[in-house]
Amino acid sequence: MKPKRNLLLLITFFVFLSLNSFSTVESDLASERAALVTLRDAVGGRSLLWNLSDNPCQWVGVFCDQKRTTVVELRLPGMGLSGQLPVALGNLTSLQTLSVRFNALSGPIPADIGNIVSLRNLYLQGNFFSGEIPEFLFRLQNLVRLNLANNNFSGVISPSFNNLTRLDTLYLEENQLTGSIPDLNLPLDQFNVSFNNLTGPVPLKLSNKPVSSFQGTLLCGKPLVSCNGPSNGNSNDDKLSGGAIAGIVVGCVVGFLLLLMILIFLCRRKRDKTVVSKDVELPKEVAVEIPNGKPAGEGGNVSAGHAVAVVKSEAKSSGTKNLVFFGNTARSFGLEDLLKASAEVLGKGTFGTAYKATLDAGVVVAVKRLKEVTVPEKEFQGED
Ligand SMILES: *[C@@H]1O[C@H](CO)[C@@H](O)[C@H](O)[C@H]1NC(C)=O
Numbered sequence: 304m305k306p307k308r309n310l311l312l313l314i315t316f317f318v319f320l321s322l323n324s325f326s327t328v329e330s331d332l333a334s335e336r337a338a339l340v341t342l343r344d345a346v347g348g349r350s351l352l353w354n355l356s357d358n359p360c361q362w363v364g365v366f367c368d369q370k371r372t373t374v375v376e377l378r379l380p381g382m383g384l385s386g387q388l389p390v391a392l393g394n395l396t397s398l399q400t401l402s403v404r405f406n407a408l409s410g411p412i413p414a415d416i417g418n419i420v421s422l423r424n425l426y427l428q429g430n431f432f433s434g435e436i437p438e439f440l441f442r443l444q445n446l447v448r449l450n451l452a453n454n455n456f457s458g459v460i461s462p463s464f465n466n467l468t469r470l471d472t473l474y475l476e477e478n479q480l481t482g483s484i485p486d487l488n489l490p491l492d493q494f495n496v497s498f499n500n501l502t503g504p505v506p507l508k509l510s511n512k513p514v515s516s517f518q519g520t521l522l523c524g525k526p527l528v529s530c531n532g533p534s535n536g537n538s539n540d541d542k543l544s545g546g547a548i549a550g551i552v553v554g555c556v557v558g559f560l561l562l563l564m565i566l567i568f569l570c571r572r573k574r575d576k577t578v579v580s581k582d583v584e585l586p587k588e589v590a591v592e593i594p595n596g597k598p599a600g601e602g603g604n605v606s607a608g609h610a611v612a613v614v615k616s617e618a619k620s621s622g623t624k625n626l627v628f629f630g631n632t633a634r635s636f637g638l639e640d641l642l643k644a645s646a647e648v649l650g651k652g653t654f655g656t657a658y659k660a661t662l663d664a665g666v667v668v669a670v671k672r673l674k675e676v677t678v679p680e681k682e683f684q685g686e687d
């Protein structure tokens with residue numbers, strides 16, 4: 304009797320064991336099903352039209368493992384879900400991806416999400432979640448991607464993020480986060496904290512991220528402007544812009560000086576040209592006043608004689624010029640002598656400049672160089 308009884312006990316034990324394991328699997332999916340139903344009932348949403356007669360693994364957005372024993376992904380993006388997430392999803396104990404992005408969910412993240420240690424991707428962006436970024440998220444050691452962007456999260460960015468040693472993507476942009484960024488020591492590939500009320504320096508480990516990762520914040524330091532104030536730049540950008548400004552200033556000054564020098568040179572040349580009339584380009588007409596051929600030094604009154612000579616271009620083509628004398632004056636000098644004479648400016652008038660020319664022979668004459676006079680010779684003679 305005894306062995307028989309033992310065998311019976313053993314069989315009973317095995318039956319119990321197998322039943323128990325079976326019921327565990329069943330209850331697992333049942334528990335997950337219950338959690339999903341709780342979610343469906345809690346959030347308003349047009350698309351959670353799950354047929355409760357079906358296996359939950361067939362529900363829209365619910366993805367199970369191959370054996371259909373557990374839910375591994377819940378993806379409900381842009382389904383118009385509103386209200387608060389219920390305490391329920393923590394029962395999806397094998398969940399790896401939870402996405403409720405781009406809905407209208409509000410309130411805090413329920414604490415039981417911190418129990419889903421299998422969670423690798425958590426996408427909550429584009430909702431109205433508020434409150435601080437909860438500490439229980441930092442228990443999710445398997446998290447690789449965390450997106451909390453475009454919500455209403457407030458408070459600081461906790462240094463406990465360093466617990467998430469596998470974190471690769473961290474999106475926190477467009478929230479109400481304050482304080483400074485802690486010294487994160489994570490292998491972050493994607494990172495964004497734009498449009499938060501953050502201050503202080505960008506941690507060294509994040510200085511290789513693009514500027515657009517830190518837009519709309521009061522953060523400073525590489526890749527943004529230096530924390531030491533814009534005047535005392537330490538970043539390359541500051542130095543470059545300072546150098547550029549200096550370059551522009553120097554360029555302007557040099558350009559101005561160059562322009563000034565050219566102007567001065569041109570003025571000088573013009574004056575030289577007018578003073579020394581023995582240039583290659585002869586004046587069109589020169590009126591020479593001769594004080595009766597008296598030698599210089601005898602106090603020759605320049606305006607005394609009123610004898611006038613005019614340089615006359617014989618022909619445009621030949622270019623030969625000669626002095627034509629008017630009045631009764633001895634032709635004591637020619638154009639060549641006049642051009643060789645030393646001259647000094649007597650005064651400038653409307654029609655030209657007057658010079659006092661001292662000829663080699665000692666004769667002093669007044670020379671008036673006329674500007675662009677287009678008077679016919681006969682008329683000119685009449686003017687005398
Ligand atoms: C739900 O599924 C059952 C069986 O799978 C089916 O008979 C029933 O019509 C479905 N209900 C709706 C509303 O689709």
Ligand SMILES: *[C@@H]1O[C@H](CO)[C@@H](O)[C@H](O)[C@H]1NC(C)=O
Nearest residue numbers: 334337338341390391392394
């Ligand atoms: C989650 O599972 C626990 C048991 O593990 C159960 O007591 C609770 O009611 C479940 N919650 C939901 C929302 O299904």
Ligand SMILES: *[C@@H]1O[C@H](CO)[C@@H](O)[C@H](O)[C@H]1NC(C)=O
Nearest residue numbers: 438439440441442443463466
């Ligand atoms: C971070 O991890 C350490 C151990 O790895 C643990 O003691 C600590 O509680 C964790 N912090 C949070 C906020 O979960």
Ligand SMILES: *[C@@H]1O[C@H](CO)[C@@H](O)[C@H](O)[C@H]1NC(C)=O
Nearest residue numbers: 409431432433434455457479
């Ligand atoms: C965001 O949070 C602030 C408080 O932190 C609250 O005053 C505001 O109404 C919230 N905005 C939304 C859209 O939930």
Ligand SMILES: *[C@@H]1O[C@H](CO)[C@@H](O)[C@H](O)[C@H]1NC(C)=O
Nearest residue numbers: 457458479480481499500501
């Ligand atoms: C963030 O900054 C904006 C503008 O500077 C301000 O209106 C808002 O109140 C600040 N929010 C918090 C949570 O400090």
Ligand SMILES: *[C@@H]1O[C@H](CO)[C@@H](O)[C@H](O)[C@H]1NC(C)=O
Nearest residue numbers: 476477494495497513515516
């Ligand atoms: C960061 O977020 C802001 C605002 O959403 C966006 O304009 C910018 O392109 C993002 N940058 C990166 C590197 O993701």
